[in-house]
Amino acid sequence: MKILVTGGAGYIGSHTVVELLNQNYEVVIYDNLSNSKIEVLNRIEKITGKRPVFIQDDILNINGLRNVFKNNKFDAVIHFAGLKAVGESVQKPLEYYNNNIVGTINLLFAMREANCYNIVFSSSATVYGEPKSMPIDESFDTLQCTNPYGTTKLYIENIMKDLYKSDNNFNIALLRYFNPIGAHESGLIGEDPNGIPNNLVPYVTQVAIGKREYVRVFGNDYNTIDGTGVRDYIHVVDLAKGHLLAINKVLSKSGLVIYNLGTGKGSSVLEVINAFSKAVNKDIPYKIMPRRAGDIATSYAKCDKAFKELGFKAQYDLTRMAIDSWRWQKNNPNGYEK
Ligand code: NAD
Ligand code: UFG
Numbered sequence: 001m002k003i004l005v006t007g008g009a010g011y012i013g014s015h016t017v018v019e020l021l022n023q024n025y026e027v028v029i030y031d032n033l034s035n036s037k038i039e040v041l042n043r044i045e046k047i048t049g050k051r052p053v054f055i056q057d058d059i060l061n062i063n064g065l066r067n068v069f070k071n072n073k074f075d076a077v078i079h080f081a082g083l084k085a086v087g088e089s090v091q092k093p094l095e096y097y098n099n100n101i102v103g104t105i106n107l108l109f110a111m112r113e114a115n116c117y118n119i120v121f122s123s124s125a126t127v128y129g130e131p132k133s134m135p136i137d138e139s140f141d142t143l144q145c146t147n148p149y150g151t152t153k154l155y156i157e158n159i160m161k162d163l164y165k166s167d168n169n170f171n172i173a174l175l176r177y178f179n180p181i182g183a184h185e186s187g188l189i190g191e192d193p194n195g196i197p198n199n200l201v202p203y204v205t206q207v208a209i210g211k212r213e214y215v216r217v218f219g220n221d222y223n224t225i226d227g228t229g230v231r232d233y234i235h236v237v238d239l240a241k242g243h244l245l246a247i248n249k250v251l252s253k254s255g256l257v258i259y260n261l262g263t264g265k266g267s268s269v270l271e272v273i274n275a276f277s278k279a280v281n282k283d284i285p286y287k288i289m290p291r292r293a294g295d296i297a298t299s300y301a302k303c304d305k306a307f308k309e310l311g312f313k314a315q316y317d318l319t320r321m322a323i324d325s326w327r328w329q330k331n332n333p334n335g336y337e338k
Contacts (some may be wrong), residue, residue, distance in 0.1 A: 001026065001076075002073065003026070004028050005020070007080030008030070009038070011192070012180055015237055016080070022048055028072055032057060032059075039336040040189060041054055055068060059099075061106075062110060065106055070114070077116065086150070090147055100152035117169045118247075118250040120173045125177065126153060127154045129150075130146075171251070172257070173256075178234055178260070179262075183325055184236075200269060201276075201321075208326065214285040216289045217273075217288050218289055219295070225268055228270050230298040230299070231299055234262050235315070235320065245306075262300060276322045
């Protein structure tokens with residue numbers, strides 16, 4: 001079985017490639033390295049004993065995509081490639097719409113030309129906007145997002161829905177991730193953000209390692225257990241395994257399917273900081289700051305559909321996520337840079 005993985009050098013992509021190689025899939029990674037490092041290939045090889053084929057190219061280059069399909073016969077595509085920084089997307093909407101949407105349209109054209117009709121797409125819980133109740137199930141409205149990044153996910157979902165309506169040959173899994181954190185247990189691969197991390201967990205681990213002074217907790221006056229924001233954190237290895245189940249699903253001629261990938265359990269910012277303090281074995285300092293624009297109080301998934309139809313159930317809890325994130329950060333204080 002041969003899989004094309006766009007964005008396979010990135011955080012979630014690299015963990016998924018490891019799971020694919022461990023299950024003896026052939027993998028071709030297509031990535032322009034705009035938010036990842038070539039060193040990840042050595043690490044993947046160290047973990048799995050196999051080196052995936054790597055093509056450094058851009059999904060905006062349709063001829064590059066066409067060539068990959070000309071030279072390989074793929075059973076399916078997992079499409080991770082995309083820009084993902086919420087704040088940056090507000091500053092650079094055209095770049096985000098172009099990269100994520102035009103890039104995806106190129107990929108879908110190249111797939112159709114090559115008669116490859118099976119795709120798993122990285123969507124996000126952000127498509128639910130500000131839901132009226134919790135937990136969030138897949139039937140909730142997806143009408144409006146609070147930022148251009150989220151809007152790209154929503155538009156791509158809609159493009160894929162229209163494509164499927166027009167051509168039932170396609171089998172498409174839209175996976176709506178909640179908050180992926182953690183790292184492979186080897187400590188060899190993990191999240192390697194550029195500059196100041198936007199997301200909570202990389203920020204917390206950088207405080208733990210002494211790169212930053214304290215965690216800024218964005219608001220403690222939400223209507224939640226302790227006033228801080230609640231999210232559904234999912235271990236990246238659980239998430240990666242969900243992609244293998246989704247591949248099986250599309251290969252069974254599923255048509256278009258949509259799944260939440262989360263744990264079903266919400267944790268507050270202070271609970272996360274606490275779990276990391278335990279993993280690191282020292283107190284992690286924090287300061288309460290004003291709310292961050294665009295944030296919602298609570299977000300966690302209803303995961304019944306993925307369990308019933310894919311057999312997906314997350315295995316790892318927050319304690320384990322903290323231990324694995326910390327191992328990665330401690331062993332690689334500067335990420336993939338030596
Ligand atoms: P990441 O930035 O680590 O990985 C994305 C990869 O895509 C990078 O290696 C980057 O170099 C590559 N890429 C970007 N634009 C490209 C282009 N034009 N051509 C070729 N390659 C390109 O991000 P991640 O956290 O691994 O996320 C993977 C996917 O999952 C993204 O689509 C993201 O939007 C989505 N997602 C992520 C999260 C999260 O919290 N990490 C949550 C929901 C959804
Ligand atoms: N937070 C802090 N301090 C920080 C960073 C975050 O207190 O330095 C808080 C936020 O206010 C929020 C929680 O920690 O309550 C989680 O924030 P993240 O930025 O880690 O994650 P988000 O839920 O805001 O966003 C993530 C991804 C988005 C995706 C969204 C929904 O970053 O790409 O989940 O899937 F769209």
